[in-house]
Amino acid sequence: MYFLTALACTAIFVLLWQVVKTEKPYHFEYGALIFGAATAMWLIDCIASAVEGEGFLSFEMPTDYLIAIWTVVGGFVFYAAVVWIKYFVDKKKAK
Amino acid sequence: MACFTVTTVAAIGVGIARHVVKHNENKKDPTKVDPIKLDTAPVSKKLGVLELALWGGSFILAGEHLIHGEVSFKFPWLTAVSEGPEAVSEMLTEMGTVGVGMLGIIVGAWAIGLLVRRFLLKRKAKQLVKE
Numbered sequence: 001m002y003f004l005t006a007l008a009c010t011a012i013f014v015l016l017w018q019v020v021k022t023e024k025p026y027h028f029e030y031g032a033l034i035f036g037a038a039t040a041m042w043l044i045d046c047i048a049s050a051v052e053g054e055g056f057l058s059f060e061m062p063t064d065y066l067i068a069i070w071t072v073v074g075g076f077v078f079y080a081a082v083v084w085i086k087y088f089v090d091k092k093k094a095k
Numbered sequence: 096m097a098c099f100t101v102t103t104v105a106a107i108g109v110g111i112a113r114h115v116v117k118h119n120e121n122k123k124d125p126t127k128v129d130p131i132k133l134d135t136a137p138v139s140k141k142l143g144v145l146e147l148a149l150w151g152g153s154f155i156l157a158g159e160h161l162i163h164g165e166v167s168f169k170f171p172w173l174t175a176v177s178e179g180p181e182a183v184s185e186m187l188t189e190m191g192t193v194g195v196g197m198l199g200i201i202v203g204a205w206a207i208g209l210l211v212r213r214f215l216l217k218r219k220a221k222q223l224v225k226e
Contacts, residue, residue, distance in 0.1 A: 002159065033144065034151030040204060041102065041152045041197040048193045063162060070158045078154050082147065 001064040003042040003057065005071045009035040013079075025087055031079040038075065096165050096186040097173050099156035101194030102201065106149035113142040134216055145205045152201060 013031035020028065050056040058064055117139035160166040165174050175186040 006155070030147060033148050034155070036204075037148035037152030037201055038155040040200045041099070041156055044193055044196040044200055045098070048189075048196070067159045067162050070162060071155055074158045075151070075155050078151055082151075 001057065001059050002067040002071050003039065003046050005068040006035050006039040006042055006075070009072060009075060010039050025083070025090070027083050027086060030082050030086075031075075034079050034082070035071075035075050038071065096175050096182075096189045097160065098189055098194035098197055099153045099160060100173075101190055101198050102149050103153040103157070105198050105202075106146055106153055109142055109146045109149060113139050113146055116142060134213055141209060144208075145202070148201050148205060149198075152197070156197075 010032055013028050013035055016026075017028035017032050020026075046056050049058070117137075120137050120139055157166065166172060167174055171177060173186065175182040
């Protein structure tokens, strides 16, 4: 479940990165990288679960839904924090 | 169980390496640029990409482990440690297989990204020479 959520977030950020052309420093590529990394890591986890016979994907209530929400919120918070830090570091460098 | 700790430790290592590389890059004379070198992006920037991927993935997966109850805010933080040697052995096995696999896929994807970038730069340079 959360693997698919992370995959969807990666796709959204890749689209934003490639399609939206803005002068504002949103750095959508950072979001794509963060969610892409989580997707790749969960892919390995899913493969390991499948090898153990637990199934590739799991849709357990309510844990998996909670993790899916965490993936979106936590990933976005991390992305926002990185962009903010980058913004202030660049501003400081410009001075 | 604690597979994300492998990528977290790797992120710390890459962060240290990036700082050392950046420090050495700053020491270099900026006027001395190799004209044949196609990829002018500094190594520290490339390492920064890997570091961000490792931290980002580890952060999201740490939350997942917290929700699953495999990690706690109390010492010794890893639930398996307080469950006994069998659980610890299982945790270490998972870190050695799944954790190392996670690190491998991130580093592999990063390395492929660098190779693709190099290939595209080479192709662009060839086109410019033809023109």
